[in-house]
Amino acid sequence: xxxxxxxxxxxxxxVQGVSxxxxxxxxxxxxxxxxWVRNRRDGSVEAVFSGPADLVQVMLKACHxxxxxxxxxxxxxxxxxxxxxxxxxxxEIRRTA
Numbered sequence: 001x002x003x004x005x006x007x008x009x010x011x012x013x014x015v016q017g018v019s020x021x022x023x024x025x026x027x028x029x030x031x032x033x034x035x036w037v038r039n040r041r042d043g044s045v046e047a048v049f050s051g052p053a054d055l056v057q058v059m060l061k062a063c064h065x066x067x068x069x070x071x072x073x074x075x076x077x078x079x080x081x082x083x084x085x086x087x088x089x090x091x092e093i094r095r096t097a
Contacts (some may be wrong), residue, residue, distance in 0.1 A: 011054040018069035034051060041096060060075070
């Protein structure tokens with residue numbers, strides 16, 4: 001059985017106004033991951049991904065690139081255990097925090 005992992009990240013840089021959330025939702029759904037993504041008022045994007053550890057790692061790597069138009073300056077990994085545990089069955093876009 002594949003090890004499961006939950007990762008909570010903050011992505012900094014030019015990451016709003018470039019369809020980052022929709023891009024991330026598409027990738028997460030392609031990989032069958034649960035979780036969520038949202039803009040933050042400070043200009044960053046916050047996300048939680050949960051699923052097989054290898055696929056969560058793929059998402060983390062993708063966060064460092066972002067979609068066309070994004071300029072990722074940094075990805076901060078937070079404690080996944082503190083992320084909201086009420087993950088929906090699908091990867092969802094949440095309201096700005």
